[in-house]
Amino acid sequence: QKEVEQDPGPLSVPEGAIVSLNCTYSNSAFQYFMWYRQYSRKGPELLMYTYSSGNKEDGRFTAQVDKSSKYISLFIRDSQPSDSATYLCAIDTGRRALTFGSGTRLQVQP
Amino acid sequence: EADIYQTPRYLVIGTGKKITLECSQTMGHDKMYWYQQDPGMELHLIHYSYGVNSTEKGDLSSESTVSRIRTEHFPLTLESARPSHTSQYLCASSDRDRGSYGYTFGSGTRLTVV
Numbered sequence: 001q002k003e004v005e006q007d008p009g010p011l012s013v014p015e016g017a018i019v020s021l022n023c024t025y026s027n028s029a030f031q032y033f034m035w036y037r038q039y040s041r042k043g044p045e046l047l048m049y050t051y052s053s054g055n056k057e058d059g060r061f062t063a064q065v066d067k068s069s070k071y072i073s074l075f076i077r078d079s080q081p082s083d084s085a086t087y088l089c090a091i092d093t094g095r096r097a098l099t100f101g102s103g104t105r106l107q108v109q110p
Numbered sequence: 111e112a113d114i115y116q117t118p119r120y121l122v123i124g125t126g127k128k129i130t131l132e133c134s135q136t137m138g139h140d141k142m143y144w145y146q147q148d149p150g151m152e153l154h155l156i157h158y159s160y161g162v163n164s165t166e167k168g169d170l171s172s173e174s175t176v177s178r179i180r181t182e183h184f185p186l187t188l189e190s191a192r193p194s195h196t197s198q199y200l201c202a203s204s205d206r207d208r209g210s211y212g213y214t215f216g217s218g219t220r221l222t223v224v
Contacts, residue, residue: 008150036213043116043200043215044153088153096168097143098213100153 001026004091006101014109019076023089023101026070032092033065035074038103039085047087048074079108113137116201116216123191123223131186131219133201139214142184145200146170147218153200159184191223 006023013019021035031052036044048063050056050072056063062075072089086103093099114135123129135142140161145153145168155168159178173195174188184203188195201216 004152006152041217041220043114043202043217044213045215046213096166097155097158100145102150102152 003027003093003099004089004101006089007104008102010105010107012107012109013079015079015081017079017108019074019079019083019106019108021074021076021087021089021104021106023072024070025072025091027093028067028070030091030093033063033072034090034092034098035061035063036088036090036100037085038088044088044100079106081108081110084108114201114203114214114216116199116219118219119217120220121222123221125192125223127191129188129191129221131188131199131201131221133184133186133216134182135184135203135214136182137203137205137214138181139203139205140181141204142178143202143204143213144168144174144176144184144186145202146172147198147200157186191221193223196221196223 004025034049035047037047038044050063053065053067060077064073084107086105088103089101090098117132142159144157147153154170156170156172157176159165198218198220200218202213204213
């Protein structure tokens with residue numbers, strides 16, 4: 001079983017829509033969760049991180065962790081064409097380095 | 111602006127050639143990593159380093175090698191490139207004090223072996 005799984009998409013939405021991106025993880029002991037955004041031909045950049053459970057909000061972005069379901073989500077409100085990118089969830093498993101999901105490709109249509 | 115630099119950005123090379131992918135960071139980070147990324151696939155850790163003269167293999171078996179002689183420099187070498195090495199290679203670094211979520215990535219090297 002993979003430690004983190006993510007729907008690869010692609011996900012296409014109209015401008016202004018609310019976007020929900022999700023990952024599931026395997027081990028309830030994991031506590032640090034991150035979302036990275038990767039534009040085409042660029043490296044990933046850290047978007048948000050959360051510790052343990054609950055919500056964290058930053059502008060149009062909200063990260064949510066549901067530890068009982070082992071589910072992490074990223075919500076984007078009022079999505080913009082500039083949000084078109086691949087979004088990767090990442091988990092700190094406590095081992096050598098972060099473990100990444102496969103990424104969800106998002107396209108926001110103007 | 112990125113503080114971690116990878117060169118070259120794109121490389122097309124013939125089978126059997128030796129290549130070195132360069133990665134340098136100016137942030138003084140102790141930890142550095144190499145990930146391999148194929149389209150639609152997760153990033154796979156191939157090498158990591160926690161400091162000078164410290165290097166370890168990652169989760170994904172790789173025929174590449176790395177060195178860490180200086181804090182800022184973490185090059186990856188393929189002694190004999192093969193078509194199976196065609197992929198995108200991403201270098202990252204992190205600050206021990208900020209924890210693992212402080213990863214900064216370079217823009218990557220897209221390698222094609224023909």
